[in-house]
Structure formats: structure tokens, C-alpha cells
Amino acid sequence: MRKLRVYLSLMFALILSIAAVLVFLDSGLSIAFWLVALVAAGHFYLSREGKCTHFVVWKEKDSVGIASIDEDHKKLFNLINNLQVTVMCDTGREFEREALDQLMDYTRYHFQREEELMRAHGYRDYEAHKGQHDQMIIQTRIFIDRYEEKGRAALPEVVNYLRLWLLQHISVTDKKYTPYFQEKGVI
Ligand SMILES: [Fe+2]
Numbered sequence: 001m002r003k004l005r006v007y008l009s010l011m012f013a014l015i016l017s018i019a020a021v022l023v024f025l026d027s028g029l030s031i032a033f034w035l036v037a038l039v040a041a042g043h044f045y046l047s048r049e050g051k052c053t054h055f056v057v058w059k060e061k062d063s064v065g066i067a068s069i070d071e072d073h074k075k076l077f078n079l080i081n082n083l084q085v086t087v088m089c090d091t092g093r094e095f096e097r098e099a100l101d102q103l104m105d106y107t108r109y110h111f112q113r114e115e116e117l118m119r120a121h122g123y124r125d126y127e128a129h130k131g132q133h134d135q136m137i138i139q140t141r142i143f144i145d146r147y148e149e150k151g152r153a154a155l156p157e158v159v160n161y162l163r164l165w166l167l168q169h170i171s172v173t174d175k176k177y178t179p180y181f182q183e184k185g186v187i
């Protein structure tokens with residue numbers, strides 16, 4: 001999808017250049033007008049589609065090889081998307097608060113589940129992994145306090161941090177335990 005957007009942008013740039021040459025040569029003004037209209041319509045389409053890049057969709061490549069943990073991660077992606085909706089549209093204080101609380105409650109639940117699993121199987125990187133979880137909770141608490149103070153103006157920072165943190169944590173730190181748990185027969 002991103003590649004398609006780049007190709008379309010390049011194509012629009014080319015069409016605009018042709019329109020500019022036609023205007024400069026003072027010929028084919030009506031053709032130039034239609035070319036510019038085409039680019040404007042394309043730009044409108046691309047900017048609408050671009051907003052979707054703020055949402056996260058769980059894909060098979062995100063799997064850590066343990067079904068229950070994958071289900072948790074999917075749920076967290078959905079809760080982050082809920083929070084993203086509050087950034088894009090003014091859904092009201094109650095909805096914002098609920099989206100934040102649900103995401104934080106489920107994150108804590110998920111961290112506990114992962115940590116119990118690591119402890120139960122003597123995972124060697126348990127302390128470092130738990131440290132990342134704890135740090136994330138502390139940082140998010142700071143963002144939520146900022147939200148309490150500033151209201152919805154503080155939401156983009158919260159959701160951007162949570163989305164990037166989660167994607168990075170799953171793809172690097174969580175995935176590190178996959179071979180270890182597979183060896184222990186955890187699925
Ligand atoms: Fe996780």
C-alpha cells in the first residue's frame with residue numbers, strides 16, 4: 001500500500017509538470033485544467049487513505065508462537081485503535097476515559113500473564129523484560145496525568161507512544177522468548 005502511494009505521488013508530480021508546461025506554452029489550457037483537477041482528486045484520496053496508517057492490524061508476522069499471548073496482543077491492538085479514534089474524532093470525555101482505562105487495565109493484565117509464564121519456566125531474561133513492562137507503565141502514568149491536566153490535546157502523544165512501544169516491544173523483546181518457550185513445549 002505504501003509503495004502504491006509513492007507511485008501515485010510520483011505520477012501526480014509528473015502530471016502536474018505536464019500541466020505546467022502546457023500553461024507555459026500557452027496551449028492546451030483546458031487539458032491543463034483537467035490534469036490539475038485529476039491531481040487534486042488524487043491528492044484528496046491519498047490524504048484520506050493516509051489516516052488509516054495510524055491504526056494497527058495484527059498480522060501473522062506479529063505472532064510470538066503462543067496462542068494465548070497472540071490473543072492478548074490482538075486485543076491490545078484493538079484497544080489502541082479505540083484510543084486512536086478518540087484522537088481523530090471528539091468522542092467526548094467519557095469515551096476517552098474509558099478507552100484509556102480499558103487499554104491500561106488490559107496492558108497490566110497482559111504483562112502479569114507474560115511475567116507469570118516467564119517465571120514459571122525460569123526464563124533467563126525475566127528481570128530485563130519485566131523492567132521494560134514496568135517502565136512502560138510508569139511512562140504511561142505520566143501521559144495520563146498530562147491528559148487529566150490538558151484534556152484531549154494530550155491524547156495524540158499518549159496513543160503514539162503506546163502504539164510505537166507495543167509494536168517495538170512485541171517484535172523485539174517478546175519475540176525473544178519464542179524459541180525458549182517452544183523448547184519448553186509452551187504453545
Ligand atoms: Fe506482550
Ligand SMILES: [Fe+2]
Nearest residue numbers: 114169173174
Ligand atoms: Fe512483554
